[in-house]
Amino acid sequence: MGHVLARLSGFGLVLLPHWPYSFEREREGSDAVRVTRWTPSGPVQAVVEPGQRVDPTDAMDVEPGSDLPYWQIETSVFCARWPADFTLESPRDTGDRTPFYLQGPGEATIFPQGPVPKARLASPDALVAPYQTVVARRTDDNGVTVVELTYEHDDKLWWQAHWVLPFRGDQLVVLTAQSLESSSERARKAAETVVASFQSAP
Known part of the structure; x- marks a missing residue:
């Protein structure tokens, strides 16, 4: 796993992706997130629905986080809201x-x-x-x-x-x-x- 410089936090969770990765909204108007880890054998994906159980996955690690009612990008330097x-x-x-x-x-x-x-x-x-x-x-x-x-x-x-x-x-x-x-x-x-x-x- 490569070093990751950013993660997502919100809805009581911290999503720690495995590099290289992408986060995208699962569908328009939703806070559900599709996480993709890009690997030589193809993409590994998982979907996170706020308020629902998150199962272990090779795409990311999950930890308890802030109760913000939106997703926030966190780096070692700053935090900011993830724009739709x-x-x-x-x-x-x-x-x-x-x-x-x-x-x-x-x-x-x-x-x-x-x-x-x-x-x-x-x-x-x-x-x-x-x-x-x-x-x-x-x-x-x-x-x-x-x-x-x-x-x-x-x-x-x-x-x-x-x-x-x-x-x-x-x-x-x-x-x-x-x-x-x-x-x-x-x-x-x-x-x-x-x-x-x-x-x-x-």
């Missing part, structure tokens, strides 16, 4: 230290980076690539700054945004979201769900 309509996936590369990826409609991907020292992002354009166009900048009441960008790739228009969240001391966590521009509203909403519920890990 997005799967939660581990990196497939053992050298990738990104805790998780959220994958959604319109080729959307959302992922955290950091913590990083504030000095690394001192420039307003530290997160802007030369080929990208800035379409919006803002800062909320909690000191979270956002830069939204557009760019072209493979003859398609893409949207990308970075939320820079104050963290412990002189550090920051960056949450990046990107999708086809036509699906940017859904990707933005999912990222804002993560940002609004973001808190330092205990």
Whole structure:
């Protein structure tokens, strides 16, 4: 079993997946979760229904957890709510230290980076690539700054945004979201769900 950088907590449970893995809602509007462990011989799956018995499985370990009435993503650094309509996936590369990826409609991907020292992002354009166009900048009441960008790739228009969240001391966590521009509203909403519920890990 590989090292896992993220897990799910809620409904009195902690789901500890076996790498490489993915979590997805079993069906629309449900809190049931399908866990998939990807193995050389094929996927190993299990379904967790809140409030029902969870049998042992090769896809994950299960421990008692918080009684939150929703699923929360937990890493060693922070916790945040798992947005609806997005799967939660581990990196497939053992050298990738990104805790998780959220994958959604319109080729959307959302992922955290950091913590990083504030000095690394001192420039307003530290997160802007030369080929990208800035379409919006803002800062909320909690000191979270956002830069939204557009760019072209493979003859398609893409949207990308970075939320820079104050963290412990002189550090920051960056949450990046990107999708086809036509699906940017859904990707933005999912990222804002993560940002609004973001808190330092205990």
